[in-house]
Amino acid sequence: MLAAERSLYRNVLCVYPHQKGAPEKKYCPPIGIEYIAAALECLAEKVTLIDMRFEPDLDKFIENNQVDLVCLSVCWDYQRDAAINIIARIPSNIKVIVGGRYATTYVEELFAAIPSIDIIVRGDGEESIRDIALGLSLKEIPGISYRKDSIIIHNKSRDLVSLDDKIYPDRKLRRVNYRLLYKNIDLGLGIDFISTSRGCPYNCKFCSFTNNPLGQKRSWSARSAHSVVEELKTIDAEFVFVVDDNFAVDMKRVEEICDLIIAEGIKKTFAVALRLDIYKYPQVLRKMFAAGFKILSIGIESAQDKTLKVMEKGFDAALAKKAFKEIRKVNFYIHGYFIVGCIGESESEMLAIAPFAKSLKLDSISLSMLRTEKYSPLNEVIAKSKGYHISDNDMVYSEDYSLERLKIIRHCISKSYYDFFTMLRIAKKIFTAHLISFPRLVRLIYILLFRVVISRYLPSCNRK
Numbered sequence: 001m002l003a004a005e006r007s008l009y010r011n012v013l014c015v016y017p018h019q020k021g022a023p024e025k026k027y028c029p030p031i032g033i034e035y036i037a038a039a040l041e042c043l044a045e046k047v048t049l050i051d052m053r054f055e056p057d058l059d060k061f062i063e064n065n066q067v068d069l070v071c072l073s074v075c076w077d078y079q080r081d082a083a084i085n086i087i088a089r090i091p092s093n094i095k096v097i098v099g100g101r102y103a104t105t106y107v108e109e110l111f112a113a114i115p116s117i118d119i120i121v122r123g124d125g126e127e128s129i130r131d132i133a134l135g136l137s138l139k140e141i142p143g144i145s146y147r148k149d150s151i152i153i154h155n156k157s158r159d160l161v162s163l164d165d166k167i168y169p170d171r172k173l174r175r176v177n178y179r180l181l182y183k184n185i186d187l188g189l190g191i192d193f194i195s196t197s198r199g200c201p202y203n204c205k206f207c208s209f210t211n212n213p214l215g216q217k218r219s220w221s222a223r224s225a226h227s228v229v230e231e232l233k234t235i236d237a238e239f240v241f242v243v244d245d246n247f248a249v250d251m252k253r254v255e256e257i258c259d260l261i262i263a264e265g266i267k268k269t270f271a272v273a274l275r276l277d278i279y280k281y282p283q284v285l286r287k288m289f290a291a292g293f294k295i296l297s298i299g300i301e302s303a304q305d306k307t308l309k310v311m312e313k314g315f316d317a318a319l320a321k322k323a324f325k326e327i328r329k330v331n332f333y334i335h336g337y338f339i340v341g342c343i344g345e346s347e348s349e350m351l352a353i354a355p356f357a358k359s360l361k362l363d364s365i366s367l368s369m370l371r372t373e374k375y376s377p378l379n380e381v382i383a384k385s386k387g388y389h390i391s392d393n394d395m396v397y398s399e400d401y402s403l404e405r406l407k408i409i410r411h412c413i414s415k416s417y418y419d420f421f422t423m424l425r426i427a428k429k430i431f432t433a434h435l436i437s438f439p440r441l442v443r444l445i446y447i448l449l450f451r452v453v454i455s456r457y458l459p460s461c462n463r464k
């Protein structure tokens with residue numbers, strides 16, 4: 001920070017909004033707003049970070065702290081109502097800035113629903129919040145929408161810049177220890193998120209990884225290996241979920257990260273999402289495993305070559321088999337993503353997911369319904385496909401397969417995949433891949449057996 005750089009705002013409250021009843025995942029640290037807090041930290045005198053899932057009473061922070069700026073993150077649709085209620089209680093002399101994926105997609109709607117929002121930051125927020133805090137004239141700041149008198153001004157979108165190696169969440173601002181939960185039962189494991197890159201250079205038709213929520217094409221951009229490992233050193237949790245859309249684009253960077261982790265003696269278990277193309281780099285795979293990258297999530301999407309072709313996935317079923325044969329030579333826990341209801345697929349073609357996933361010898365799978373977004377390239381495919389429609393909540397269905405029918409098919413695939421032997425394999429893999437340390441594993445088994453099983457069969461034990 002230059003000595004002259006001071007925020008217009010002295011005392012900032014960064015808030016992850018929540019209200020009772022919203023279907024939140026309490027084990028997920030809100031790193032979006034933490035990035036904003038990190039960008040403001042070197043400019044303002046005081047930055048306080050509140051996760052309302054754990055500290056629901058925001059009033060006390062506003063009353064006692066002489067706050068002059070409140071920043072709220074609205075990432076999911078279910079945070080909208082919380083944001084409305086929270087902002088209504090914020091005194092009008094305090095500036096209110098909102099950002100996040102939902103806010104970016106529904107700018108007009110949020111301004112209309114919440115008269116006291118001053119500014120909405122669209123897309124990535126670090127640069128824009130910094131410009132606002134430094135007092136740049138609003139009309140000069142790209143990527144924001146704001147109220148002027150009674151009209152809403154939308155500035156042009158911000159060009160997507162390379163990631164800043166210096167800005168990442170400051171764990172010292174956290175007032176919460178995030179823990180892995182199963183149905184709100186603490187499984188005894190610390191969890192954290194890290195974002196090492198944004199975007200994906202591929203152009204799969206069903207996916208919006210190459211776009212930000214504004215539909216802007218985003219090229220893959222990454223932090224240096226050194227910056228990633230510096231951040232890792234500030235993380236206590238032993239389980240780290242890398243939130244990158246595609247972690248393994250630049251193999252040299254992946255190797256550098258692994259080398260640094262090993263050299264620094266950092267011992268954690270990482271989960272990453274990447275493409276199956278990684279099979280071409282056996283030495284990188286071995287190094288990743290040695291550095292703790294033990295859980296790989298890989299999108300396969302469909303068992304049908306025709307679908308993989310239309311979706312422009314870049315591989316067919318035969319190549320997927322070859323790739324997983326190679327990847328499985330290292331003892332990773334492999335999670336596969338599939339989509340139920342891909343365009344043009346019949347019920348039997350969808351049901352083929354379970355045997356196909358078994359033939360790939362995946363450890364676990366998740367089955368999403370096909371869904372689109374305002375700027376997804378999938379919209380173009382749907383428009384050309386007769387009989388296909390988009391529901392109010394952006395799910396794709398057809399005249400042959402309603403959403404209800406697709407959910408039943410999904411249930412059948414899941415039931416057929418997760419049989420006794422698959423569950424046994426999962427348990428064995430957790431053990432043999434050392435996904436968690438032995439004492440933690442014993443503790444986990446204890447918690448699962450005594451707390452989960454007993455609370456399920458003896459519900460009265462849980463009653464207050």
Ligand code: B12
Pocket residue numbers: 024025028030031032033035036071072073074075076097098099100101121123124125126129193195208209213243244245368369371373
């Ligand atoms: C962790 C995660 C989850 C977690 C949930 C987290 C939670 N709290 O609920 C789990 C695994 C449960 C999950 C589930 C789902 N997810 Co998800 N998930 C993610 C993931 C991997 C990371 C999110 C993250 O931390 N990003 C990193 C931070 C830094 O980015 P950010 O939050 O957007 O913050 C930036 C800006 O938004 C902005 N900003 C944010 N807040 C604020 C506030 C202010 C004041 C300002 C100025 C700026 C600002 O600045 C930040 C820094 O630049 C993203 C992919 C990704 N790489 O982002 C997908 C993603 C968010 N998920 C997605 C989807 C579709 C889903 C599901 C619907 C999938 C499904 N089929 O079921 C479900 C829905 C779950 C739900 N909550 O309802 C999509 C959302 C698409 C969209 N535009 O809405 C994403 C983007 C993946 C993708 N590209 O398709 N998900």
